[in-house]
Amino acid sequence: MGTVTSGHLIRGKEIPLVGPHHQVMEEHSKRRTNYATSELVDLILGGAALVAQAFPESKLPVANAARPGGGNLPWSISHNSGRDIDLVFYLVDESGASVVPRTMAPLAPPDGTLFTDGRTLRFDPRRTWILVNHFLESKTPEVQYIFMADFLIELMFQYARSQGIANARLKALRPRLRQPRGTLPHDDHMHMRIRCSPEDLLEGCRDIVNGREIVPEFDSSYQRRVQRLLLLYKKAQTPQERAPLAEMLGLLKARKARGILIESLSSCEEPLCLASLRALKAMEVTPSASTLVAVIGGTENLDTAKEALRLLRGCSSGETREVLKLLAVERTLTHERASFEETLNVREQACFVLGQMGKRTRSTFKPLVALLRSADPKVSAAALWAIRVLAAAPVFGDLGEDDFDGLWKRFKSWYAVNRNRTTTFSATLRALGHDVTRHLSQKGDARVLVPLILEEDYLSINAQLALQDLIGHRVPVDVFDKLSTHWLIRKEWKSWRRHH
Ligand SMILES: [Zn+2]
Structure with missing residues (x-):
């Protein structure tokens, strides 16, 4: 679900720590990062088995895939959704026997050697070629790319040419098989990523191509899926029934649903209201400021108010007047979390929104300056923050609350020349x-x-x-x-x- 950098893994498959043709390396076996989508697990185990047909006793050294539920890993930016895996190259020792190292270590050019535990190990281009070729030939799943160092790719290609593989065929692999620009050379492991399977695309899995998330808007099964969800949404009677449908539409980034989701905000019934706000955020759709302000002013749900405030930051500065309405009423929402009570002060949060919206007019400054006298220190601090941001200068930093009329007078004369x-x-x-x-x-x-x-x-x-x-x-x-x-x-x- 989601992308490789921000997604999750639902019902992932475990890669056994030790199998007949592979082994999770000692260092990585303690991390519980041996989970991936079933397609990826089958692909690597199938590749390892194929290598073992030609080279019995071969064991593919496996490093990080994903955690059982996916999410961030401290070792990588990606690997979040079970579609990335790090594999260590097949190595041989001086006698030509297959070796699984304990951890990753860089191989030295030109022939990929590694000195460890008093032995010289060497990159095995034969088995690596069979494996990489198997991966790149796979249709389902489709391999998006394999990252490895250029000199290791060249060693592997030399072997492939000696086996009669045409140069043109090898060249055709190069866009997907490469050393990525701007990172360290992949000389200690290869990183493979597969694309979303057709089934997973319908559940919110998303590929990133050239740095951009791809929503399969023109794919007919995706369109049918969205149509079906919209139909179910219309048939559903209660906000309880509609909420999970709104969530799914958000995961699919189905912008066609934006109209009905925005509509649901006007009555703001839970749990639909929160689900709609989250879905709109996922679709990068910002409702009008007046809709969001009405939600924030009416809801008793802290998470709903928080989500609406987050969306409000994306509204254009032309809508500042709507946000100013939130400064008029004192309103605090609370929510019992597991170990503490979270509170949200609407005025304080509105100040943060106003500062970022950046509209610098007297009608914005006036209520903010008034809030400097607020009895709530969080509110007066937020107002001062917004004033400093809007003023684009560290002015009014040390003004006391006693002399309010003098403050407003000084502000007006400052504003007259600093508009x-x-x-x-x-x-x-x-x-x-x-x-x-x-x-x-x-x-x-x-x-x-x-x-x-x-x-x-x-x-x-x-x-x-x-x-x-x-x-x-x-x-x-x-x-x-x-x-x-x-x-x-x-x-x-x-x-x-x-x-x-
Ligand atoms: Zn990786």
Whole structure:
């Protein structure tokens, strides 16, 4: 289910730690990472058995696949949904006997040697070729790619040519069999990934091709599946019956369902309301701010309010007036978790949304400044945060609550000369010693702005907004995961720089 980097494994199949033709290596056997989709398990065990037909006593060394339920592994970015596996190469010792090492170790060019435990082990191109060839010939499942170091691929191809395999055929394998760019050489293991099976596609499994998630919108069985779910949804009478259908439509990223899901938000009956919000988020569909604000203002369910607030951050700054309505009422939701009570203060969260929406007008500032007097310290802190972000300057940092009229007066005179966000921000940056132009519109400005994404929130958000103006990419403003935002925007900036 889902993608290899964010998905899960449902009803995964276990790879036995030891089998007739394979062995999970000692180090990896303690990790419980020997689970994968049934298609992948069958493929590797079948490959290992085929090798053993030609080379009896062969054991394929297996490293990480996935955890029983999938999810993140500390050793890899992918491997989340049971469609990735790390295999160690077949090795031989000086006498030519097959050896399974205890753990992964890099093989040295040019002929793939490894010194371990006082022995010299060597890459075995014969068995590796039979295995890799078997994998790449498989139709179901289809192997998306196998990563291994170029010099090892070349050793394997030399052997294949000696067996009469035509060069053209070997070349045809190369797009799927390669050393990936920008990572360490795969000289200690090969990484194989299979594509979603046709059945799994209908349950929400998703391939990533060229960095983009693929939704099989034009596949007729996918379309039939979505149609059927929509029909079931319409026939269902209660929110209890509809909720799992909404969830499934979200997993399938069935954007056709967005109309009925948004419609369900107006009455916001649980558990459908929460399921619809999650499904819309999965589809990357943002309902109107007024719909979301009504949900947040009405629901008693903390998770529903949280999900709606998350979606609200994606609304355009033109809808800021709707969000301001959330500042008018004091509202706190609570939820008993296993070991603590979680609370959500709607005003506090609305301040965080307003800061990220970035609309800098007096009608936004006025209620925020008023909230600085709030008796709840969390609310006044959030209001101050939003003001700093919107002002794009560290102003009003040390104002007491006693002199409110004076504060508002000082604010008005500050606002009269600092209405333009960009020029205020560039002044802030110059005061901090950065060499930037007044309108932040030059290539050199982008170079200064990119590292600021990792800085404090008011610098980070304004740098992100300025970069959006400058390079025109479509990454949403996000300070909850600055590292990912920085990575995405840096990539955009690099390609923009090449063209300017
Ligand atoms: Zn891997």
